[in-house]
Amino acid sequence: MSLSRVLIYSLVLLAAVFYLLPLFVMLMTSLKDLEEIRSGTLLSLPQGLNFDAWSKAWGTACTGVDCNGMKGFFWNSVLIVVPAVIISTILGALNGYVLTKWRFRGSNLFFGMLLIGTMIPFQVILLPMARTLGFLGLAGTTSGLIMVHIIYGLAFTTLFFRNYYISIPNELVNAARIDGAGFWLIFFRIVLPISVPIVVVSVIWQFTQIWNDFLFGVVYSSGDAQPITVALNNLVNTSMGVKEYNVDMAAAIIAALPTLLVYIVAGKYFVRGLTAGAVKG
Amino acid sequence: MKALKIQNVEKTFGSIKVLKGIDLEIEPGQFLILVGPSGCGKSTLLNMIAGLESVSNGNITIGDRDVTHLDPKDRDIAMVFQSYALYPNMTVKQNISFGLEINKTPKDELEATVAKVAKMLQIEPLLNRKPKQLSGGQRQRVAMGRALARDPSIYLFDEPLSNLDAKLRVEMRSEIKELHQRVGTTIVYVTHDQIEAMTLGDVIAVMKDGEIQQFGSPQDIYDNPKNQFVAGFMGSPSMNFVPCDVKQGMNGLVLVLESGGASHELPVENGIEGLSEYVGKKVVLGIRPEQLTQVSEDKPDTMTIPCLIEIIEPTGPDTMVTARLNGVRTVCRVHPTAQSKVGELMPLQFDMSKAVFFDPDTEQRIY
Ligand SMILES: Nc1ncnc2c1ncn2[C@@H]1O[C@H](COP(=O)(O)OP(=O)(O)OP(=O)(O)O)[C@@H](O)[C@H]1O
Ligand SMILES: [Mg+2]
Numbered sequence: 001m002s003l004s005r006v007l008i009y010s011l012v013l014l015a016a017v018f019y020l021l022p023l024f025v026m027l028m029t030s031l032k033d034l035e036e037i038r039s040g041t042l043l044s045l046p047q048g049l050n051f052d053a054w055s056k057a058w059g060t061a062c063t064g065v066d067c068n069g070m071k072g073f074f075w076n077s078v079l080i081v082v083p084a085v086i087i088s089t090i091l092g093a094l095n096g097y098v099l100t101k102w103r104f105r106g107s108n109l110f111f112g113m114l115l116i117g118t119m120i121p122f123q124v125i126l127l128p129m130a131r132t133l134g135f136l137g138l139a140g141t142t143s144g145l146i147m148v149h150i151i152y153g154l155a156f157t158t159l160f161f162r163n164y165y166i167s168i169p170n171e172l173v174n175a176a177r178i179d180g181a182g183f184w185l186i187f188f189r190i191v192l193p194i195s196v197p198i199v200v201v202s203v204i205w206q207f208t209q210i211w212n213d214f215l216f217g218v219v220y221s222s223g224d225a226q227p228i229t230v231a232l233n234n235l236v237n238t239s240m241g242v243k244e245y246n247v248d249m250a251a252a253i254i255a256a257l258p259t260l261l262v263y264i265v266a267g268k269y270f271v272r273g274l275t276a277g278a279v280k281g
Numbered sequence: 282m283k284a285l286k287i288q289n290v291e292k293t294f295g296s297i298k299v300l301k302g303i304d305l306e307i308e309p310g311q312f313l314i315l316v317g318p319s320g321c322g323k324s325t326l327l328n329m330i331a332g333l334e335s336v337s338n339g340n341i342t343i344g345d346r347d348v349t350h351l352d353p354k355d356r357d358i359a360m361v362f363q364s365y366a367l368y369p370n371m372t373v374k375q376n377i378s379f380g381l382e383i384n385k386t387p388k389d390e391l392e393a394t395v396a397k398v399a400k401m402l403q404i405e406p407l408l409n410r411k412p413k414q415l416s417g418g419q420r421q422r423v424a425m426g427r428a429l430a431r432d433p434s435i436y437l438f439d440e441p442l443s444n445l446d447a448k449l450r451v452e453m454r455s456e457i458k459e460l461h462q463r464v465g466t467t468i469v470y471v472t473h474d475q476i477e478a479m480t481l482g483d484v485i486a487v488m489k490d491g492e493i494q495q496f497g498s499p500q501d502i503y504d505n506p507k508n509q510f511v512a513g514f515m516g517s518p519s520m521n522f523v524p525c526d527v528k529q530g531m532n533g534l535v536l537v538l539e540s541g542g543a544s545h546e547l548p549v550e551n552g553i554e555g556l557s558e559y560v561g562k563k564v565v566l567g568i569r570p571e572q573l574t575q576v577s578e579d580k581p582d583t584m585t586i587p588c589l590i591e592i593i594e595p596t597g598p599d600t601m602v603t604a605r606l607n608g609v610r611t612v613c614r615v616h617p618t619a620q621s622k623v624g625e626l627m628p629l630q631f632d633m634s635k636a637v638f639f640d641p642d643t644e645q646r647i648y
């Protein structure tokens with residue numbers, strides 16, 4: 001093995017350790033009891049597999065006044081994420097399809113404005129959105145929060161699909177038009193079936209964004225409807241007596257698990273989709 | 282009834298006029314070629330016939346229907362694209378039957394049509410493959426199959442052979458010609474290859490800068506080009522253009538040709554009356570390589586001029602030799618056994634019966 005090879009591998013290894021160490025510490029801590037945490041060091045291994053902290057985090061830990069653990073909030077997040085991801089991805093695909101294959105007067109301007117949407121920070125839209133939700137009677141509801149995520153994500157999903165579809169030759173759509181297909185038929189029969197890589201990108205992106213969102217969740221939802229990120233924050237901040245680091249760590253891992261899983265399952269499609277080039281006929 | 286009638290059709294993109302008033306008509310069953318250099322508007326015109334581009338001005342009639350504002354699907358046309366545009370997610374069979382399926386063709390009729398088309402194009406073994414598992418030539422066939430399955434009143438082809446290698450292109454060219462003879466449907470075919478235009482077309486429209494320069498049969502366009510552009514575009518190697526002075530000779534007009542260090546007077550065949558106005562002025566002599574040959578006995582009354590040979594290019598059946606006439610490189614087609622050596626003088630025979638003349642300023646033909 002040449003010197004440069006050795007160098008490259010050690011660098012990669014170092015980076016891996018750097019990113020994996022926090023996860024390792026969290027995992028180890030979550031498996032210890034409080035006594036072990038106090039007496040041992042951060043990196044010391046637990047004496048046995050002790051899942052007490054996990055079951056407490058899931059079922060009985062206190063997140064403020066209630067002490068029902070994370071499980072209710074986990075399902076809240078699922079209920080928010082699933083429709084928001086599906087709807088924003090479908091709308092993004094349709095936008096991208098229209099912006100590339102059925103261009104209209106001003107479609108470039110429209111796309112330019114959407115691009116600005118990707119650069120707007122969360123904080124900027126907090127107040128106007130709160131007013132809008134109030135006006136629509138959706139303040140504090142799960143549907144309201146879903147709507148916020150869809151609207152905010154639309155700029156991104158549209159950008160993904162538009163950039164993917166621009167590389168699909170127009171002749172494909174023209175051929176289908178001559179074959180007698182219309183707007184929807186071409187979308188569902190020709191365009192969508194070759195969009196799998198970019199659908200995966202959009203789903204992963206939206207899933208992580210929405211699942212990990214804290215700000216919108218804390219602002220636009222309340223009480224029992226809050227997403228898991230907000231619940232995690234409450235759990236960690238609710239301390240009666242001693243700080244239960246093991247429960248905190250278990251809860252944090254529970255909150256991070258779905259995004260981790262999505263990357264493990266679909267990660268290779270994510271990379272493939274991001275680099276996918278022209279679709280050759 | 283005409284198969285296709287295009288009346289004063291114009292197209293503007295923004296402020297650019299891409300087509301400037303196109304007029305043409307073809308009879309049912311004719312094979313029309315649109316030929317011209319890149320960017321002259323061939324594809325735009327074809328897309329307008331197809332209904333894929335809107336018409337800025339003018340009318341398009343297919344059969345007895347004005348289709349100017351109809352959707353592509355209502356025009357009764359089928360089209361083969363340059364990039365083939367096969368649906369990548371569908372099998373060959375699905376590609377061919379997609380249009381039929383949309384038109385709600387009954388299942389057994391659909392199957393029969395696919396089978397017939399596949400047989401005609403010899404793609405039966407490929408029916409269950411996806412386009413990316415096909416070679417270029419096979420994709421080309423499938424693209425044609427998709428069009429053939431539709432049985433429309435006009436087929437539109439946009440440079441269908443330009444992505445194939447040279448050998449396959451020649452093969453597919455004769456297949457298309459044979460197919461046309463068999464099905465007899467009207468075809469509009471875009472190409473920038475003048476050999477394809479000559480070999481396939483019943484009628485050719487030579488286009489340049491959004492205008493039709495000349496419209497006629499291949500032979501007519503070859504023998505009687507209307508202007509210097511058409512003359513130079515059709516034919517390979519292309520026609521030679523030699524600027525010459527016109528003089529009054531003893532028995533009619535002569536052209537002054539400087540060749541091999543000496544000046545020669547080349548008599549002009551009679552019958553070109555317009556030339557008399559050019560006495561004392563310059564004209565452009567247009568003469569094709571096959572009219573400049575080695576000296577042969579069976580044409581005793583043609584003029585022979587010694588020419589200095591600069592380049593020799595054997596092609597097999599003929600050898601192209603390049604001489605210099607009036608300072609212009611001129612290609613001549615001679616028999617391989619007759620060629621001399623580079624740098625030597627070779628007597629060449631000028632067959633002026635098919636020579637044409639152009640005004641050097643307007644580039645229009647002098648009749
Ligand atoms: N959508 C468009 N917007 C603006 N200009 C266009 C558009 N489509 C074509 N043009 C212009 O119209 C002219 C004719 O284009 P067209 O595609 O018809 O050329 P062509 O004769 O088919 O050339 P080629 O042999 O290269 O295919 C070109 O100058 C081109 O730049
Ligand atoms: Mg073209």
